[in-house]
Amino acid sequence: MTRWDPRAVIAAKRDGGTLAPEQIERFVLAYARGELGDGPAAAFLMAALLNGLDDGETLAMTEAMIASGETVAFGDLGRPSVDKHSTGGVADGVTLVFAPLTAALGLAVAKLSGRGLGHTGGTLDKLEAIPGFRTDLSPAEIAQQVRAVGCAVAAQSPALVPADGALYALRDATATVESIPLIAASVMSKKLAVATDLILLDVKAGSGAFMRTPDEARSLASACLALARGAERPAAAAVTDMSQPLGDAVGNALDIAETVAILRGEQRGRLRELAVWFTARAVERLEGGSFEDALARAGAALDDGSALDRFRRMVQAQGGDPRVVDDPVGVLPRAPVVVPLLADRAGIVSAVATDRIGVASGALGAGRLRKGDPIDPAVGIVMRPKIGDRVEVGETLGEVHARTDEDADEAIIDALAALMLVEHEVEPPPLVHDWLPG
Numbered sequence: 117m118t119r120w121d122p123r124a125v126i127a128a129k130r131d132g133g134t135l136a137p138e139q140i141e142r143f144v145l146a147y148a149r150g151e152l153g154d155g156p157a158a159a160f161l162m163a164a165l166l167n168g169l170d171d172g173e174t175l176a177m178t179e180a181m182i183a184s185g186e187t188v189a190f191g192d193l194g195r196p197s198v199d200k201h202s203t204g205g206v207a208d209g210v211t212l213v214f215a216p217l218t219a220a221l222g223l224a225v226a227k228l229s230g231r232g233l234g235h236t237g238g239t240l241d242k243l244e245a246i247p248g249f250r251t252d253l254s255p256a257e258i259a260q261q262v263r264a265v266g267c268a269v270a271a272q273s274p275a276l277v278p279a280d281g282a283l284y285a286l287r288d289a290t291a292t293v294e295s296i297p298l299i300a301a302s303v304m305s306k307k308l309a310v311a312t313d314l315i316l317l318d319v320k321a322g323s324g325a326f327m328r329t330p331d332e333a334r335s336l337a338s339a340c341l342a343l344a345r346g347a348e349r350p351a352a353a354a355v356t357d358m359s360q361p362l363g364d365a366v367g368n369a370l371d372i373a374e375t376v377a378i379l380r381g382e383q384r385g386r387l388r389e390l391a392v393w394f395t396a397r398a399v400e401r402l403e404g405g406s407f408e409d410a411l412a413r414a415g416a417a418l419d420d421g422s423a424l425d426r427f428r429r430m431v432q433a434q435g436g437d438p439r440v441v442d443d444p445v446g447v448l449p450r451a452p453v454v455v456p457l458l459a460d461r462a463g464i465v466s467a468v469a470t471d472r473i474g475v476a477s478g479a480l481g482a483g484r485l486r487k488g489d490p491i492d493p494a495v496g497i498v499m500r501p502k503i504g505d506r507v508e509v510g511e512t513l514g515e516v517h518a519r520t521d522e523d524a525d526e527a528i529i530d531a532l533a534a535l536m537l538v539e540h541e542v543e544p545p546p547l548v549h550d551w552l553p554g
Contacts, residue, residue, distance in 0.1 A: 122146065122156050129163040137176035144180035148279035154286060161283070161292040169297035174339065175346040177297075181305035184279035189311040190226050190259040195266070196402035197224040200316040200394060201307055203336070206324040206474040207361035207499075211239045211269065212375040213391035213418075216426035218398055219266025220417040221410075226262050227269045228276070228310055240271055245369040245448055245493035249436035265429045277305045299326075300339035308347050314401055315344060315351040316394060321549060322359030324470025330355050330549040337552050344554065352401065355550040356390060360468040360503050363387035366477040367496015367517060369448040376444045379424040386502065386547055388418065393548065449494040451517035455524040457499065459511045463537030465501050473499055476530035480518050495519060497531055504544040507537070 125143050128135055143160060146152040169177065190197065200214055215225040229239035229251075240251045253261070253270040261268040274281070280302050287293045307315045317340055320326070321333035337353035344351035363385065365374040377383040378391070396410035403410075417423045424441055432438040440447040477483060481492030498514035501507050516531065518524035 122152055122160075126156060126159045126163060129160060129167060132167045134170060135173055135176075137172065137179075140173060140176040141180040141183070144177060144279050144283075145184055148181075148184040148282055157283070157286055158290045158292075161287055161290060161295075161298065164298060165292045165295040168295075171342050171346070174297040174301055175343055178301040178305045178308065178343050179347070181277050181279040181283070181301065182309045185277050185309070186273065186275045187309045187311070188228075188255045188273075188276065190255060190262065193224040193226070193259065193262050195222055195224045196314070197226055197262075197312040198314045198316060198398045198402060199225070199227055199307060199310060199312040200318065200398070201303065202318040203303070203320050203326060203333075205320045205322075205358040205362060206470045207363035207366050207371070207387070208320070208358070209242065209363050209365070209371045209375050209387055210318065210391045210394060212242060212371065213378050213388065213423070214394050215267040215269055216379065216430055217391060217414055217417055217423040218395045219426045219430075220422040221395065221399055221413055223266070223398055223402055224262045225267040225269075226258055226310070226312060227267070228272045228306070229269055239269060241491055241493070242368045242371040242375075243269060243434075243436070245372050246431055246436040246440050247447065247449075249431060250434045253434070261430075261433050265433050266426055267430050268434070269430070270434075272306065277309050280305050296332075296336050296339050299336060300343055304340050304343040304347075307351075308343070308349055313350065314398060315349060316398060317341075317351065317353035318394065319353055319355050320358035321355055322357055322470060322545075323468065324361065324474060325358035334550055334552075337550075341552060341554050350401070350554065352397065352554040353552045354394070354397070354548055355552075356548050357545045358470060359545050360470055361473060361499055362390065364498050364500045364514065365496065366473055366499065367480075367482040368491065368493040369450070370496045370498060370517065372440065372448055373444040375427075376424075376441055379418060379427050379441070381419040381421070390547055392418070397551075451492075451494040451519060453516075453518045453521055453524050455516045455518070455521075455528065456512050457497070457514040457516055457528060457531055459507045459509055459513055460532055461537050462507060462509045463539055464506045464542050465503050465535055466538040466542045467536040468503065469534040469536075472534040473497060473531055476527045476534075479530075480516070480523055480527055492519070495523075497527060499531060501535070502544065504542045507535075
């Protein structure tokens, strides 16, 4: 029997060759099982970054990562199911609103989410700011809860796509993150490992996203959809704006309080609008009917309290304190120092260094630099002005929630510096740059 030599795979990709699916599968699984060291894997990733992967190679890599671990099927949930994924951003609480809202309209949301890293927030971190909230649900527990409540948001099992976790850590350490095929394979391996009737992708573009331009985000969305087609799974994608914080709250308990305000019909704005938009797209695809009718139904479910009731039931089912929907300030952890964020200049907001606001919130303790770092659920920044709004000197733009006065002072400097002001009128960016129906 001929001895397998991984160097042949590395050399072929280094020289611009096209790899067979079985070559990629053997390489990826060998690394996932610990049969191959970081050195050869890093060399392969760099070759893939420099020379690219075609659609067939990217699909083979995605399928190999799925094969490295378990897959999840929830069985008959009694209603069509949808999984929504965001590529990450600042004040991106869409999933927190989308899950109960979509459930209120009769669909099932079985969502495996992640934690925040860098300047982007994580859905699990936000939900765990609710006292007692459990995210470590088994597939059977998720299915049971979805049948009873309509939605569940839980943590990804370590046994799900372990090759992706190992390769992502190596990509981060070897400066090979910025490859659209590798990003697409990472995203879609986790989505395709979970059986749902529809995958909705929210690919962010802007200063708070990993993809800085709509064109870059469109390329990633197209690559993800190609993988879904290759796996014969229904999927659709939107390229959405992250040139400014989507909501106002950048912090975990603060995000939950904002979510409750939206679910109670008390807060309008871009975060509510995008959650309604994605819910309507899911309803349109899985139930039929017009997109406009689905938009109206989703808005009504926020205003009549039915989405709020689903959120309460989801929180209670996952061990959290359901009183959070009635008294978020009393239930959620609070920072000891709350300082108003006062405008130091006047003008119209023309641009926002959104990542800088995310980093400033993380420096307060709301985020993490490495997986596994602890976070402080109480701290963060509230920043209300959006592009096109006028601010005046001394106007209260939000608040900084911190552990110490010194931390608050530093966050104020960074948050204010993130706002670019001009004297002329500015057209706000579109919320949705593009819709790719799959």
